[in-house]
Amino acid sequence: MTPLLEIKNLTVGIAGKEILKDLNLSIAAGEIHAIMGPNAAGKSTLAAVLTGRPDYQVFSGSIIYKGRNLLEMKPEERAWAGIFMSFQYPIEIPGVSITALMKAAVNAKLKAASKDELTPGEFLKLMKEKMALLKMRSDFAKREVNVGFSGGEKKRSEIFQMAMLDPTLSILDETDSGLDVDALKIVANGVNTLRSNEKSTLIITHYKRLLELIKPDVVHVLRDGRIIATGGFEIVNKIENEGYDSINE
Amino acid sequence: MNKLYIAGIDEIPRRVTLEDNDELHLTIVCPPGYSGDINFRIDLLRPGVKLDMAGLSFCALGERQTFNVQVHHKVGGAVSRQLFKSIVGEKGRANFNGLIYVAPDAGKTKAYQESHSLLLSEGAVSESHPELEIYTDDVECSHGSTVGYLNADERFYMQSRGIPEEEAVRLQILSFLSPVLSRLPEEKRKALINRL
Numbered sequence: 439m440t441p442l443l444e445i446k447n448l449t450v451g452i453a454g455k456e457i458l459k460d461l462n463l464s465i466a467a468g469e470i471h472a473i474m475g476p477n478a479a480g481k482s483t484l485a486a487v488l489t490g491r492p493d494y495q496v497f498s499g500s501i502i503y504k505g506r507n508l509l510e511m512k513p514e515e516r517a518w519a520g521i522f523m524s525f526q527y528p529i530e531i532p533g534v535s536i537t538a539l540m541k542a543a544v545n546a547k548l549k550a551a552s553k554d555e556l557t558p559g560e561f562l563k564l565m566k567e568k569m570a571l572l573k574m575r576s577d578f579a580k581r582e583v584n585v586g587f588s589g590g591e592k593k594r595s596e597i598f599q600m601a602m603l604d605p606t607l608s609i610l611d612e613t614d615s616g617l618d619v620d621a622l623k624i625v626a627n628g629v630n631t632l633r634s635n636e637k638s639t640l641i642i643t644h645y646k647r648l649l650e651l652i653k654p655d656v657v658h659v660l661r662d663g664r665i666i667a668t669g670g671f672e673i674v675n676k677i678e679n680e681g682y683d684s685i686n687e
Numbered sequence: 688m689n690k691l692y693i694a695g696i697d698e699i700p701r702r703v704t705l706e707d708n709d710e711l712h713l714t715i716v717c718p719p720g721y722s723g724d725i726n727f728r729i730d731l732l733r734p735g736v737k738l739d740m741a742g743l744s745f746c747a748l749g750e751r752q753t754f755n756v757q758v759h760h761k762v763g764g765a766v767s768r769q770l771f772k773s774i775v776g777e778k779g780r781a782n783f784n785g786l787i788y789v790a791p792d793a794g795k796t797k798a799y800q801e802s803h804s805l806l807l808s809e810g811a812v813s814e815s816h817p818e819l820e821i822y823t824d825d826v827e828c829s830h831g832s833t834v835g836y837l838n839a840d841e842r843f844y845m846q847s848r849g850i851p852e853e854e855a856v857r858l859q860i861l862s863f864l865s866p867v868l869s870r871l872p873e874e875k876r877k878a879l880i881n882r883l
Contacts, residue, residue: 489847492839517849529844533862542858543848550849583844599848 440505442467442638443488443607448499450480450487456497457483459663465607468635472649473642474674475660476682481642482526484660485611488640489523490516503607517543518550520606524596524613531583536595539583540565540602547603568601572628589616597628604632608639614648626651646678659685688712691871694752695721702728705736705765712739714870717752719745719882728757734764734795741867742771746779747807747883753782760787763794763823771802772867774860775811786818787828794825804834805863807856857883 443465450458457480465471475481487494488501490513501508504519511519531539544564545555556564565579572594584592593613600608610629614622629639629652641654649657649671657674659667659682667673667685676684688710692699694717705711715725729738744752758767773781783802804813817830837859845855860883861868868876 491843512852513843513846514849514851517847523847525844525847529840531841531844531859531862533865534845534858538858539845539848539850542845542850542854546851546854547849603849 439466441465442469442504443508444500444502446500446502448487448501449497450483450499451495451497452483452493454495457663458487461499461663461665463658463665465638465640467606467638469656470633470639470641470652470654472654472657472674473640473660473665474644474657474677474682476644479660480663481660482611483663485523485526485609485640485642488516488607488609489513489521514546515550517603517605518547521609522600522603522605522607523609523611524593524600526611526613526615528584528587528592528596530585532585534583535580536583537565537579540599543599544602564602568598571601571631572598573624574598590618590621593617594621594624594628597625601628601632606637608632608637610639610641610643610648612642612644614643614645622648623651646674649674661685690714691875692716693718693875694723694725699725699727701726702730704730704732705738706732708735709733710737710739712870713741714867715740715742715754716871716879717742717744717750717754718879719748720750721745722751724753724755726755728759729767730759730761731765731767732761734762736765738765738767738769740767740769741870742769742783743864743867744771744773744775744781744783745879745882746781746811747774747776749776749778751780753784755784757786757788758798758800760789760793760796760798762790763792763796763825765793766797767799769800769802770866772864773802773804773813774864775804775806775813777808777810780812780814782813783815783832784818785816785830786820787830789819789821789823789826789828791822794823796823796826796828798826798828800830802830802832803863805860806834806836807860 441464445463448461658665690713692715742754746752771783775781785800787798789796802815813834815832842855
């Protein structure tokens with residue numbers, strides 16, 4: 439079967455400097471993959487290039503998603519095709535409410551699929567349902583995007599947005615960083631609730647704790663821009679006990 | 688008292704005085720398509736009077752708009768607040784010249800002025816000249832002025848949620864203008880937004 443996402447020999451950099459080097463990664467529909475690695479391994483660069491952040495340069499290689507050349511698609515086109523990233527550092531947008539952001543996003547995705555926009559009633563119902571899933575306070579919908587949010591609220595808000603947009607490939611870029619135990623459980627529950635045989639998730643993390651709550655099918659170790667090991671949960675345990683230096687190619 | 692003037696439509700007085708217990712909530716909009724100067728002077732003549740003034744310049748389509756605003760605190764104990772915002776596109780120009788004058792003996796004056804410009808392209812120009820003429824010590828005065836481009840991180844964040852680039856820019860402009868737009872009645876606000 440064709441994988442949902444296939445990255446081949448990808449070399450990517452920023453400001454002329456190579457960060458990902460000849461990277462290969464294949465994710466099938468329904469799978470959860472985890473990418474672990476020390477700081478500066480290139481984990482966030484991988485997330486950035488998958489979502490189309492403009493400041494990264496692709497030197498060589500290809501990314502095929504749902505049979506399409508992902509690198510030719512604009513960030514919004516990638517979102518319409520079902521790619522979503524939970525930002526490591528969610529951006530504050532003063533003056534734009536969560537409701538305004540989500541209404542524009544949900545309706546743009548429907549429009550791209552030549553479907554009717556949601557009625558105000560349908561939209562409100564969807565907001566309420568997903569806010570309940572992520573245990574958001576009732577005033578959340580009116581708040582300005584990420585403005586004055588605590589670290590935990592920002593991450594929960596990211597997963598809330600993920601639930602609203604119902605993506606096919608979700609990328610969680612260090613979503614667990616800065617979360618307390620309770621927030622971590624809420625986030626993991628949100629992600630697990632959205633799981634299905636058609637949907638895939640790529641979890642980027644330093645730590646074992648989120649992976650104990652969202653069990654990955656495949657674990658990769660990224661170091662110096664290359665995947666140096668691929669396996670199952672035993673890799674997570676090894677890193678937790680012996681550190682990244684214990685993982686060899 | 689609430690006053691709203693739209694340049695090119697409403698007659699804008701050149702001079703206004705605030706006396707007795709006047710509290711003036713004033714908004715001046717230079718709409719898209721308007722080019723010209725707005726010359727406006729306000730004198731605060733009694734302690735306790737309050738001025739809350741805001742202005743909007745739309746120069747997104749090459750318009751050239753200038754605000755020349757003078758606020759004169761003739762006596763102490765009065766308060767003035769000014770907030771001016773402009774969006775400027777290719778070949779457009781938004782100027783703001785703002786004088787705050789505080790007379791000798793006008794102690795306990797509070798006067799605040801802010802002007803912010805959002806440039807939509809590299810060929811856009813905005814100049815801000817705040818001027819403070821303060822002849823007494825016992826005052827609380829401040830002015831702030833910024834000129835900047837749209838934030839690329841905000842735009843990418845919205846695009847990554849599926850919001851097309853053009854719509855993301857529109858949302859950014861609206862969020863920038865919202866502190867002044869929110870002062871307009873619903874109907875006039877919608878009419879302006881639709882022209883963006």
